[in-house]
Amino acid sequence: MDELAPSRRRLLAGALAGGIGAAAGCLGTDSDDESDDGPELRLSLSRVEGSLRDRYVRDPDAPPERWDGAALDAALAGEPYTIRHRKPFFAEPDDPAYVRFEGTYYRLGSVIVDEVAETYPVLRLFEAESDGASAGDGGEDGDLPEADQRAVHIAHFAARARGGVGGYPVGLVERGGYAYRAEASRAESALLDDDGPDYVTYRDTTYRVEIERERFHEAVHRPTAEAVAESPERMESILRAALVGPRLERDELSAEAGRIVDRAEAEEYGETHPYSDAYAELLRAIDARHYLDGNVRKDAGVRETEEAMIRHGDEYYERYLRIVNDGEN
DSSP states (O other), X not given: OOOOOSSOOOOOSSOOOSOSOGGGOSOOOOTTOTTOOSOEEEEEEEEEOSOHHHHHEEOTTSOOTTSOHHHHHHHHHTOOOOEESSOSSOOBTTBOEEEEXXXXXXXXXXXXXXXXXXXXXXXXXXXXXXXXXXOEEOSTTSSSOHHHHHHHHHHHHHHHHHTTSSOOOTTTOBTTBEEOOSHHHHHHOSTTSTTOOSEEEETTEEEEEEEEEEEEEEEEEEEEEEEEESSHHHHHHHHHHHHEEEEXXXXXSOHHHHHHHHHHHHSOEEEEXXXXXXXXXXXXXXXXXXXXXXXXXXXXOOOSEEEEEEEETXXXXXXEEEEESSSOO
């Protein structure tokens, strides 16, 4: 079985054949059977090890690298602090961040308190016909400063996509290139100098360098930290209410539905529509009634793969449902 990522499970490729029990009828199907008269719905369950606190609550002394450490310190201390352009903890109202500080659990976020306008240089790269004999080397071992290496790496994604080859990371590419927002990066850059190279090479391609200074309007964020719990139990309850959907209890399921749960946790379980009574019972129990519709892809508006967190007994599980053999895959 594939190794599981912390919060995502790689779905198994094959469906399981055979039934689980005579009382449940033909509960398993073979995905190679082309005689199926409806879509096959596959269910897999991946146990979440430990508590939700272990996964979602951070230590302020070891925050994620992308967080603004100064913003975290200021928010916890109740001191004034602002950050422009990006959210300090990358937290959204429906996806908050949490820390535990001196025995208290805090929900982190930010509010917009102002707007500023700034002018930044934007690097765009265009594939060049010449070999650029005096081109700077934008690779990791090249002769350009580290700030320019990062800029070239990001701008090359946009240049590549401009030629119709692949996409680019929207969160990094700005206005078709790379914006030198940080003052330290601008001070370090060789490409921004008046006598900087007109060409750069990157991954065996020579690019023409274009620098434009453009106006950006940026939101000003103030970090927030709201105390939400004083005990681990209360924090776990908050996370459970925010993140966990249906709750399953073994004694509330039929024996056949319980065996499907065991199979879905061990590997992956699938049935072709129309589903057995036991599978239909389980789908209702995990709040997936919409899959009981034989034309679910058109009538229920579901994605090809749907995931959610559920609780089975005292354990948390990532629940994955996916449709195959419906004529659209």
